[in-house]
Each structure stands twice: as structure tokens, then as C-alpha cells.
Amino acid sequence: MNQNSVENIIALSSDLRWQIGDDFHDGLAEGIYADASEIANASVQINNQKKRFRLDAKIDKIVTSKTWGFPIMFLILAVILWLTIVGANYPSSMLAELLLDTIHPLLKNGAASIGMPWWLDGFLIDGVYLAVAWVIAVMLPPMAIFFPLFTLLEDFGYLPRVAFNLDYLFKKSGAHGKQALTMSMGFGCNAAGVVATRIIDSPRERLIAIITNNFSLCNGRWPTQILIATIFIGAVVPASFSAIASLSAVIGIAILGIFFMFFTSWALTKTVLKGEVSTFNLELPPYRPPRFWKTIYTSLIDRTLIVLWRAILFAVPAGAVIWLISNIYIGNESMASWIINSLDSFGFLLGLNGVILLAYIVAIPANEIVIPTILMLTVMASGIPGGEGAGVMFELDSVSATGDILRAGGWTLLTAINLMLFSLLHNPCSTTIYTIYKETNSAKWTIVASILPIIMGFVITFLVAQIWRLFF
Amino acid sequence: MDNKINSACETCPQYNAKGLKKLGLNIENIDFVVALAGNPNTGKSTVFNALTGLRQHTGNWPGKTVVRAEGAFEYNNQKFKLVDLPGTYSLLSTSQDEEVARNFILFGKPDVTVIIVDASRLERNLNLVLQILEITDKVVLCLNLMDEAKRNNIKIDTRTLSRDLGVPVVPTSARFNEGIPDLIQTINEVATGKIICKPHRIQNVPKNIEKAVKRLSVEIKQQFPSIPNSRWIAFRLLEGDTHIIEALKTGELV
Numbered sequence: 260m261n262q263n264s265v266e267n268i269i270a271l272s273s274d275l276r277w278q279i280g281d282d283f284h285d286g287l288a289e290g291i292y293a294d295a296s297e298i299a300n301a302s303v304q305i306n307n308q309k310k311r312f313r314l315d316a317k318i319d320k321i322v323t324s325k326t327w328g329f330p331i332m333f334l335i336l337a338v339i340l341w342l343t344i345v346g347a348n349y350p351s352s353m354l355a356e357l358l359l360d361t362i363h364p365l366l367k368n369g370a371a372s373i374g375m376p377w378w379l380d381g382f383l384i385d386g387v388y389l390a391v392a393w394v395i396a397v398m399l400p401p402m403a404i405f406f407p408l409f410t411l412l413e414d415f416g417y418l419p420r421v422a423f424n425l426d427y428l429f430k431k432s433g434a435h436g437k438q439a440l441t442m443s444m445g446f447g448c449n450a451a452g453v454v455a456t457r458i459i460d461s462p463r464e465r466l467i468a469i470i471t472n473n474f475s476l477c478n479g480r481w482p483t484q485i486l487i488a489t490i491f492i493g494a495v496v497p498a499s500f501s502a503i504a505s506l507s508a509v510i511g512i513a514i515l516g517i518f519f520m521f522f523t524s525w526a527l528t529k530t531v532l533k534g535e536v537s538t539f540n541l542e543l544p545p546y547r548p549p550r551f552w553k554t555i556y557t558s559l560i561d562r563t564l565i566v567l568w569r570a571i572l573f574a575v576p577a578g579a580v581i582w583l584i585s586n587i588y589i590g591n592e593s594m595a596s597w598i599i600n601s602l603d604s605f606g607f608l609l610g611l612n613g614v615i616l617l618a619y620i621v622a623i624p625a626n627e628i629v630i631p632t633i634l635m636l637t638v639m640a641s642g643i644p645g646g647e648g649a650g651v652m653f654e655l656d657s658v659s660a661t662g663d664i665l666r667a668g669g670w671t672l673l674t675a676i677n678l679m680l681f682s683l684l685h686n687p688c689s690t691t692i693y694t695i696y697k698e699t700n701s702a703k704w705t706i707v708a709s710i711l712p713i714i715m716g717f718v719i720t721f722l723v724a725q726i727w728r729l730f731f
Numbered sequence: 732m733d734n735k736i737n738s739a740c741e742t743c744p745q746y747n748a749k750g751l752k753k754l755g756l757n758i759e760n761i762d763f764v765v766a767l768a769g770n771p772n773t774g775k776s777t778v779f780n781a782l783t784g785l786r787q788h789t790g791n792w793p794g795k796t797v798v799r800a801e802g803a804f805e806y807n808n809q810k811f812k813l814v815d816l817p818g819t820y821s822l823l824s825t826s827q828d829e830e831v832a833r834n835f836i837l838f839g840k841p842d843v844t845v846i847i848v849d850a851s852r853l854e855r856n857l858n859l860v861l862q863i864l865e866i867t868d869k870v871v872l873c874l875n876l877m878d879e880a881k882r883n884n885i886k887i888d889t890r891t892l893s894r895d896l897g898v899p900v901v902p903t904s905a906r907f908n909e910g911i912p913d914l915i916q917t918i919n920e921v922a923t924g925k926i927i928c929k930p931h932r933i934q935n936v937p938k939n940i941e942k943a944v945k946r947l948s949v950e951i952k953q954q955f956p957s958i959p960n961s962r963w964i965a966f967r968l969l970e971g972d973t974h975i976i977e978a979l980k981t982g983e984l985v
Binding site for chain 1: 772823851853857860861879883884885888889895906931937940950951954965966968970976980
């Protein structure tokens with residue numbers, strides 16, 4: 260083959276293209292559809308008398324209706340969260356008892372009996388082991404409930420209906436309607452949500468979806484929200500309403516996240532990512548009764564354990580770091596308390612404290628370890644008796660004991676509310692940041708996606724703290 | 732070899748329960764490459780999982796598979812690599828997931844392309860089928876979701892369909908593992924050349940376009956006798972597809 264003949268072919272093709280005119284694409288498409296129709300008619304037989312598409316259509320009429328679409332969406336979210344919160348309690352405390360109250364002392368005794376030096380024993384057992392044990396006790400039960408429930412919903416075919424309901428809002432905010440799907444995936448894991456944005460064709464809208472995915476509360480953050488809401492929000496109301504109050508607070512934060520997602524999408528569209536909203540086809544697939552046990556099995560094995568494994572991988576070095584900074588002294592103070600003291604005044608401005616800010620620095624690799632880090636650092640900084648002492652991550656036996664520790668550390672209702680807000684609005688975890696970089700191939704947008712939410716977090720918590728202090 | 736026959740099923744060429752070995756991610760020393768293409772949400776990933784024993788995430792929403800997944804199975808001592816492509820409605824436009832699918836079928840030159848279609852929505856699915864049949868002639872049509880079609884009182888005459896399309900048609904319900912042995916056997920026969928396909932070519936093309944396509948494809952065939960899909964290339968050149976023009980220049984298509 261020679262280059263000339265290729266040029267000839269290309270030249271011929273552009274000549275012919277001019278002769279045909281604009282109709283080529285449509286003409287060919289119509290031809291294909293005509294063929295398809297002929298072939299299908301020859302072999303397909305539909306018994307119209309007994310057509311059964313009606314049930315699907317009836318369900319769709321309700322779940323995508325203007326009146327019921329949104330309430331049903333929130334109701335489903337509430338039921339899933341409620342099952343997760345209530346259901347996770349028992350296995351969580353059982354795991355804590357086993358891993359922390361039983362195995363941990365055994366390990367300590369074992370280490371003492373073979374004469375392990377205190378620093379090695381502390382580093383390995385109080386740092387690394389406890390971090391891992393805590394992550395398993397706290398993360399595994401809610402994930403083992405949340406993921407299968409979410410997967411059942413996904414297999415049933417509900418997600419595209421969510422996209423359908425939210426499409427109008429996405430269009431209004433200048434984003435792609437399929438962002439509803441990537442947002443939903445983000446409620447499981449933001450890194451997965453970022454990868455899922457590949458279904459969005461337009462680069463502009465895809466970038467918006469990537470940057471705003473972090474506003475979906477991910478699985479590493481649900482437990483933080485649930486715990487803090489239970490301790491502080493639930494305590495404000497009479498005991499019989501406390502479950503409802505804490506559940507509403509968590510859902511409120513999730514919805515606030517959705518609001519921020521729309522707001523940020525809109526703001527990006529109006530400023531740096533201007534452009535038209537592209538049109539797309541959204542297929543509402545038929546409802547399919549999920550294969551219950553198979554779904555439970557695969558979502559447990561493939562999703563829950565994989566995510567848990569990742570959390571453990573990050574908990575190991577984090578546990579080590581916490582133990583080290585609590586036990587390495589600069590002068591009279593440990594590194595940890597030195598950092599906490601220097602962050603405290605900035606933390607106060609935000610209605611938080613130095614402990615929380617340090618915990619968020621330590622927990623950049625995984626949101627899952629925020630709460631254990633906070634507890635450990637609080638005990639150490641406030642010098643109150645509790646837990647195991649310097650540099651030890653621990654789980655307290657009951658939620659109220661955890662609350663006592665935090666209150667002793669100077670926590671108020673404002674601290675709790677702002678922690679919940681900050682947990683929603685801060686930088687994505689390192690895995691998500693890396694995924695964003697891989698997907699966008701741009702350092703600039705990775706930095707924007709990482710810094711933007713934390714700036715919003717600072718602004719919002721600052722405003723809430725200032726207004727709060729005016730009144731209380 | 733023990734030749735005792737236990738049931739009538741074992742005498743059938745379709746029966747080869749022992750011949751299948753799911754190899755999961757082990758994709759070395761492959762004899763044949765098989766691509767899985769089809770519209771979104773027709774069960775490609777479910778078929779993929781059924782054949783490879785892998786557990787690629789499946790879900791009931793269009794667009795779930797965004798990257799191509801690979802796995803393998805062994806049948807009658809021959810190794811097949813299976814590539815799960817993102818679902819597309821068409822190959823005529825150029826969005827990112829469509830390009831992944833198209834590029835693989837065109838440049839990856841799979842030994843067999845299995846097109847998974849939703850039996851309840853055959854006519855709409857045929858749009859993609861007819862386009863793929865222009866690109867490659869080693870095709871198996873997998874008529875999936877037969878259970879749903881049955882529930883919706885839709886009957887499909889697979890023999891007529893197979894004759895009209897010129898490729899083998901296998902009805903399946905991959906979620907319940909129905910029809911999978913048949914599918915494997917058919918893939919094997921197309922790969923080894925036991926079944927020769929005579930794929931349908933798009934007929935109802937407007938006259939002026941057909942004339943131009945013919946002229947162009949004759950030219951292409953003359954210059955590149957080894958290109959099997961000169962008509963499709965002609966379609967794309969007339970559309971002004973820069974990617975194809977580039978590929979023609981670099982000789983990637985041959």
C-alpha cells in the first residue's frame with residue numbers, strides 16, 4: 260500500500276461527502292432502523308392481549324410522580340439508614356467486646372510474658388492492632404448492612420428513577436442528569452463514584468460530577484455522623500424521641516450534602532466551567548426482582564470486604580503514627596499535644612478544636628479512623644482517666660461513655676454540629692484524590708476538587724460558630 | 732475414556748458439562764479472544780460472570796460498566812479470553828464509552844464478537860447488531876433476558892432471526908444460567924470455523940448514499956484487499972470520522 264492511494268481514497272470520500280450533502284448520517288440511520296424493523300417483524304410475536312408491562316408502568320407512575328417522587332426517595336433513604344443504624348449496634352458492640360476487651364488484654368499479657376520492650380509492645384499492640392480492631396468493629400457492621408441494601412435497590416432498578424426525579428434540578432444547576440447516578444454511587448464510596456462519572460459524555464459536565472462527588476457522604480463518614488448524632492443530638496430531646504432526632508440529623512446532613520452538590524455545580528457552571536447542558540437518553544430499565552441471596556453474598560464478599568480491607572490497610576500506619584506522635588516528646592510535651600495546642604485557636608474559630616483538626620490530618624488516608632483518633636487524642640489532651648492512655652486507640656464500651664469523654668474534652672452541642680458539618684465538607688480521602696487525578700489527568704482539577712470542599716467547610720463551620728455564639 | 736452414556740443429553744453436541752473450565756483472571760496463552768458487546772443493561776456483565784466465574788459488579792442501570800473487563804474460560808482444551816465492553820446503543824457517534832467498544836471490535840479484531848440483546852426489545856437492539864455485522868462477520872447473537880420476554884408474552888422465532896441475520900442465535904437467561912452451555916458451544920464453533928457466518932448487510936440505504944458507498948468501498952478493496960469491512964470503512968469515511976481516516980493512514984485497519 261502506498262501513501263498516495265490512501266490520500267486518493269480520502270480525497271474521493273470528501274468529494275462524495277459533498278455530493279451527498281447533510282443527509283448522510285440521517286439517511287444511514289433511517290436505513291438501519293428500516294432493516295431492524297423488517298427483521299424484528301419477521302421473527303417477533305407479541306401477544307398484546309396479555310401484555311404485562313403495566314406493573315412497571317404503574318410503579319413508575321408513583322415513584323417518578325411530581326407529588327410522590329421526592330417523599331418516596333427520602334423515605335427509602337431513611338429506611339436504609341434506620342436499618343443500618345439500628346442493625347449495626349449489636350454486632351458492633353459484640354465485635355468491640357471480642358477484639359478490644361478480650362483479645363487486646365490477651366495480646367498485652369502475651370507480650371509481657373515474652374518480655375517485649377514497652378515501646379515495641381505499645382507500637383504494635385496499642386497502636387497498630389487497636390487501630391485495626393477499631394476499624395473492624397465500627398466499620399464492618401454498618402457496611403455489611405448498608406452495601407447489600409443499596410445493592411438490592413440497585414438491582415431492582417431504582418437508581419435510574421432517582422436520576423429521572425432529580426434531572427430537572429441537575430439541568431437547573433447546569434450539570435448532567437446522569438450525575439444523579441454517580442452521586443448515588445458516591446454514597447457508597449467517593450472513589451467509586453468518581454470512576455462512575457465515565458458514563459457522562461461531555462467533559463465539562465463530567466468534571467463537575469467529579470468535583471462535586473465528595474458531597475455525597477461516603478461509607479467512611481456515615482458511622483461518624485451516626486455516632487455523633489446519637490450522642491449529642493439525641494440527647495437534646497426526650498429519650499423517646501432521641502432515635503428519630505438523631506436519624507433526622509443524619510438525613511439532614513446527607514440532604515445538605517446534596518444541596519451543596521447542586522450549589523457547587525451551579526457555581527462552577529456560572530464561573531469556570533461555563534457551557535450548555537447536554538441532552539441524553541435515560542433508559543428506565545424494567546424492574547427486576549433482585550436475586551436476594553446472590554446479591555447479599557456478592558455485595559458482602561466483593562464490596563464490603565474489599566472496602567474493609569482498604570480501611571484496615573490505612574488504619575495500620577495511622578495507628579502507628581498516632582502512637583508515635585503521642586509518645587515522642589519535644590521538651591515536656593508530646594508531639595501530639597504540641598500540634599493540638601497550636602491548632603486549638605484556629606479550631607475555636609470554627610467551633611471545633613485542635614484535636615478534631617489533628618484527627619482530620621491523621622485521617623486523610625481514610626475517613627473511617629476519624630472518631631477513634633479524636634477519642635484517643637481527647638483523652639490524652641484533657642488528661643482525664645479513660646481508655647488505655649497515651650497513644651492508644653480504643654473503643655469505649657457504650658455510647659454514653661464516649662459522650663462523657665468528649666464532654667470532658669470540652670465538647671458542646673456546637674462542637675458536635677460543626678463536626679458533622681466538617682465531616683461532610685472537607686477534603687476527599689487520599690484514595691479518592693488519587694482516583695480524581697487518574698480520571699482527570701490534571702493536577703489543577705485534582706487540587707480544585709481537594710481544596711474546594713475544605714474551604715467551604717471552613718467557611719460554613721466558621722459562620723455557624725459565630726452565629727451560635729451570638730445567641731448562646 | 733469411559734464411554735458409557737448416562738442420559739440422552741450426553742449424546743448431543745451441545746452437552747459438554749465437563750469441557751468447561753472457568754479460568755477467572757488467568758488470561759495467559761489464549762487461543763481465542765471473544766468480545767461481549769450490546770446495548771446498555773442487557774446483561775453483558777452477567778453473561779461475563781457466568782462464563783468466567785468472576786464476579787464483575789452487576790446492577791440494573793444502564794452504563795454500569797465503564798471500563799472493559801477481561802476474564803477467561805477454557806472449553807475443550809482451548810482457552811478463550813472474554814472482554815466485557817461498555818454498553819452502547821450505536822457505534823455511529825463518538826462518546827467515550829462508545830469508542831471503547833468500537834475500537835475494540837475494529838482494532839482489537841476479536842475472534843468472535845458476542846452481541847447480547849434484550850429479547851423484549853429486539854427491534855431497538857438490532858440497530859447496534861446491524862452495525863456490528865458490518866464490521867465483523869464472526870458473530871454470535873445472544874438473545875438474553877428470555878425469562879422477561881416470556882413474562883411479557885413475547886415470542887421470538889430464533890431460526891427466522893438467525894436466517895435473516897446470517898449468524899447463529901442463542902436464547903439465554905444468564906441470570907439463571909439458562910442457555911449458557913449452548914452459548915459456549917456456539918462461540919466455540921464460530922471461533923474454530925465450524926460455523927461460517929453470512930452476516931446481513933444493511934439494505935435500506937438511500938440510493939445516492941449506496942452509490943457513493945459502493946464506489947468508495949471498491950476503491951478501498953482495491954488498495955487494501957485484506958480489509959474485511961470495506962463497506963463500514965466507507966460509511967465512516969463519508970461521515971468524516973477523523974479517527975478512521977487516521978487509522979487508514981497508519982495502516983492500523985489492515
